[in-house]
Amino acid sequence: MGKNGEYPRSYIINGSSTYRNPFQIVDSENFVVLLKEILEMLDEKNDESLSLFREYFLINEKSERINEKYDVKRIVDLILILSFKTPEYIYENYGIDMMKHRKSFLNFIEILYNHWRNKHRFIIKSERYISDTSQKLAASYSLIRSNNEFKELIRDLYRQVAFNVSGENPKVLRQLPSGAQVAFLIDKMRIPKNQRFKNQWLYEPRMVWNVIFEPPAIFYTLSNKRQGVFPFKRRNILSELKLPKLHWVCFPIYVGRMLFYVYVHVEFLAMGAGVANLFEIADLKEIINRKPDGIVVFGLSEKMVSEDEKRGVVYLDTEEDVIVGVVPFSPANDYFGYMKKNILTVHNLRVIERGNLPVHGALAKVRLINGKSAYILLIGDSGAGKSETLEALNRYEEVANVDIIFDDMGSLEIQDGKIVAFGTEVGAFVRLDDLPPGYAYSTIDRSVFMNPDSVNARVIVPFNNFDEIVKPSKIDYVFYANNYSKVEDNEDEIRFFENVNEALEVFSKGARMAKGTTHERGITTSYFANPFGAIQMKEKHHETAIKFFEQMFRTGMKIGELKTQLGIPGYEHEGPLKAARRLIKLINDGK
Numbered sequence: 185m186g187k188n189g190e191y192p193r194s195y196i197i198n199g200s201s202t203y204r205n206p207f208q209i210v211d212s213e214n215f216v217v218l219l220k221e222i223l224e225m226l227d228e229k230n231d232e233s234l235s236l237f238r239e240y241f242l243i244n245e246k247s248e249r250i251n252e253k254y255d256v257k258r259i260v261d262l263i264l265i266l267s268f269k270t271p272e273y274i275y276e277n278y279g280i281d282m283m284k285h286r287k288s289f290l291n292f293i294e295i296l297y298n299h300w301r302n303k304h305r306f307i308i309k310s311e312r313y314i315s316d317t318s319q320k321l322a323a324s325y326s327l328i329r330s331n332n333e334f335k336e337l338i339r340d341l342y343r344q345v346a347f348n349v350s351g352e353n354p355k356v357l358r359q360l361p362s363g364a365q366v367a368f369l370i371d372k373m374r375i376p377k378n379q380r381f382k383n384q385w386l387y388e389p390r391m392v393w394n395v396i397f398e399p400p401a402i403f404y405t406l407s408n409k410r411q412g413v414f415p416f417k418r419r420n421i422l423s424e425l426k427l428p429k430l431h432w433v434c435f436p437i438y439v440g441r442m443l444f445y446v447y448v449h450v451e452f453l454a455m456g457a458g459v460a461n462l463f464e465i466a467d468l469k470e471i472i473n474r475k476p477d478g479i480v481v482f483g484l485s486e487k488m489v490s491e492d493e494k495r496g497v498v499y500l501d502t503e504e505d506v507i508v509g510v511v512p513f514s515p516a517n518d519y520f521g522y523m524k525k526n527i528l529t530v531h532n533l534r535v536i537e538r539g540n541l542p543v544h545g546a547l548a549k550v551r552l553i554n555g556k557s558a559y560i561l562l563i564g565d566s567g568a569g570k571s572e573t574l575e576a577l578n579r580y581e582e583v584a585n586v587d588i589i590f591d592d593m594g595s596l597e598i599q600d601g602k603i604v605a606f607g608t609e610v611g612a613f614v615r616l617d618d619l620p621p622g623y624a625y626s627t628i629d630r631s632v633f634m635n636p637d638s639v640n641a642r643v644i645v646p647f648n649n650f651d652e653i654v655k656p657s658k659i660d661y662v663f664y665a666n667n668y669s670k671v672e673d674n675e676d677e678i679r680f681f682e683n684v685n686e687a688l689e690v691f692s693k694g695a696r697m698a699k700g701t702t703h704e705r706g707i708t709t710s711y712f713a714n715p716f717g718a719i720q721m722k723e724k725h726h727e728t729a730i731k732f733f734e735q736m737f738r739t740g741m742k743i744g745e746l747k748t749q750l751g752i753p754g755y756e757h758e759g760p761l762k763a764a765r766r767l768i769k770l771i772n773d774g775k
Contacts, residue, residue, distance in 0.1 A: 191221040192303075194453050197364050199309025203333040206341045210264040218303070219260065222296050224250040233292040236285035263293075266345045282349060290349055297342045300362070304403055304454050307331050307364035308433075313371040313393045313468045324394055327367050331398065335363025365401050366457045369394035370433060375472055381504045383422045386479075389432040389447060393468050395460040402633045403454040408640045410521035412495040414529050416720035420503040421510065424488070425481070432483075435459050436466040439531045440595065440608040441654050442477035446527065449483025449513060454634075455523045456482075461632045462524065462611040464650040478530040480509040482523055488512070496526050498533065498720065507533050520634055520642065524613055525716050528593045531608060532717025536725050541596040541732045544714040545665075546570040547605050547657060549587040550577055550771060558771045559589075559658050561605065562746065564665030565713040568696050569748025569760050572618055573665070576764035583768065588612075588647060589657050593716070596732055599656060603735055607653030611646040619643070661770070662736065662743045664690050667751035667759070668697040668707055677766040680744035684733045687743045692729070697751025 195214050209215055226234050227250065237254055241262075247253040265274065271282030282289065309327050314320050339362050347353060370390035380387060427447055435446040435456055443466055448456040486494060489512050496511045509526040511517050532542035545563035562570040570591075577586050590607030591614075597604055616624055616636060624631065624643055632644040663678070671677050681687040694713035698706060711725075712718045718725045736743055746766070749759025 191217065192451060194304040194306065194451050196450060196453075197305065197307040197331075197334060199307045199327050199330050199367060199369075202330065203337045206267045206337065206344075207264060209337055209341055210260055210267070216256065216260060218300055219296065220250050220256060222292075222299055223254055223256070223259075226292070226295070227253070233288050233295060235288040236280075236282070236292075239285070240280050263345060266348050267341055268344070268348075270348050270351075286349055290346060293342065293345055293349075297362075300338070301360065302404070305364045306450075306453050306457075307334065307367045309367070309369055310390060311369050311371060313374075315469050320394065323369060324396060327369060327394075328396060331363045331367055331396075335361070338362040361398065361400070363398065365398055365403075366453070366460075367396040367398070368392050368433065368456075371468070373434065374468075379473055379475055381422065381475065381506070383425075383504065385426040386422065386445070388429045389427055389434045390429060391434045391436055391468065392456070392460070392465065393436075395457070395465060397457070397461070397630070397632075399629045399631075400633065401457060401461075401631070402636060403457070404635055405454065405520070406515040406518035408519055408635045408638050408642070410495075410519055410525060413715045413719060414496045414498050414509070414526060415492055416498045416500070416529075416533065417493075418502060419499040420501050421488075421499045421508050422479070422501050422504050422506075425484070427481070436468070436471055436476075437463040437527075438466050438650065438654075439463060439478070439527055440606050442531055442534060443471055443474060444478045444480060444527060444530070445476045446480045446482065446523075451513070452483045452518070455520055458520045458613070458632050458634070458644050459523060459527075461630075461644045461646055462609050462613060463527075464610050476506065477534055478507050478509065478527075480511075480523075480527050480530060482511045482526070483513045484510050486512045486514055496522055498526070498529050520613060520644065528608060529716040529720070532593070532595075532714070533721060535595045536717060536721045536728060539728060541725075541728050542714065542717055543594050543596060543605075544592070544712070544716065544718075545594065546574055546591050547589045547594055547607070547659070548574050548577075549585075549589065549657075550574075550583065550767065551585045551587070552582050552768065552771055553584045554582075554772070556771050556774070558660040559605075560767060561659050561662045562665045563662065563691065563713060564667070565694060565696050565708075565710050565715075567667065567698060567750065568665035568713065569667045569750035569763065570665050571612070571614060572750055572760040573746070573748050573763045573767070575619075576760040577767065579761065580764065580768060582772075590653060591647070596659075597656070598732070598735055601735075602739060603659060603732060603741065604656035605659055606656065607648070610648050610650050610653060611644055613642060613644050616641040616643055659741060662741060663746040664713075664744070666695075666745045666747045667749060668695065669747050670749060670752055670755070671747050671759075671762065677747045677763050678744055678770065679747075680742060684730065684737055687733055687737075688729065690745055691733075692726070 241255045274280050274282050373387040373391045432447050437444050499508045501508050507530045509530040511522045511526050535542045547561045549559050551557040577583050591612040593608045595606050627645045634642040694710040698708050748763045749755035
């Protein structure tokens, strides 16, 4: 989204082509659009880098339209010729004195190259889905080769133009990322008619069946915080929509055991890349005989929603009997938190509908070196200290392993009288500041980074196997993560509840000291620390919560609160360490 929305931030590269000639780059629509954007940007600043173009390529100095002000086509031709000819040739044949403007032109080429590298770059190839494993790999390798050819051609073009103009051979060459950051294999949605919804437009966009990352995958979005709660309304939204297949792609994913269709506008493909790193991509052969449990549309026109829905909304579509999440096309919504939480809100509403309990928390199996272990569920809103406390456990030598089953959202069910837990994501969307020093760099080859140089910088890193999050996990302890109460001398970090009402009072209040991961500040409350479904179906959720808490006490499960002190100034590191130390003692004592 450039000036007046005219210039794209995301560029789509054709993965079906082979890239061998610089003409394929310079003559492409992508190159011309990028060139116009740079010309406009530098022209507004009256930048010296345009001195050559002002002297030889200016058409109408008074025009406000860049393609009427400069002869863009001749500039394109000049760059192409300079990829294999020298300034002397240009002067002799076209009368353009390149040497007079050599420094400014080289600076322009550097700006153009870096601007391209700052764009979100994706290569997409339409290819029939293949179930055979070896053929799948062959299709993936073919797309990888196309991207390698493309990035080599981009680098060679940049270097050759710079060398021909400067006449200098660089002593140090840097293989900077210049191709696509993420590659997608897509195919038609070949869903049998008896498994389709009534609204056939749902099957027009192409469906992603393979994703290839080219690390480091770093994206810069226009927003880095989420605000508000998604309203939940009745509206048969699917009958009102039609998403053109050229501008949308569909990501079929598993959110826990539920199948979702996530439709993403191509301008927000960075969000789609994040989805692919956070959730399990569904195999197309597994989804042809089932309808999705939920649908999410990211990048819908704001004209389709009301004022209170502009930060996202969830609809109950009674005509299709499905819950649909929507995040409108807006710079303010250009943050992965909106994508993730909208998906999880739809998931949680489905969980509540089915009589089960969604939990905003983290579940881990903690094993000590002496062989003792426990499954610990920490519940709390963003910034409560859940992840920090589990991470702090790894710093103690008594701990052999912390196996995280889910890190943000899960669900509880009662099976054979016992409460078990399921996860939703195979990865985590976490703040860089909350990770131990060096961790982000150790996972740079498999992570997706969002605004790494900004406040609330985030990383999406896979950490679990899909089979692990969809199998039932036992629970030994359930704690509310209290980040706002200071632990005084001789005071315990853990307080166990004696009855259901005492537990429900703390959990349902959902208090925490906001850390700035959202727009909130100070002590805030959120029903059951879960504004993602629980608050939207509060009455049904409360009935379910009572049922589950009664079953917890009935079966002897320990329920309490753990004081992480993460929200107290000066205790951001010490608090989770002390909480972790107390959990180790709890596991050792077995009570």
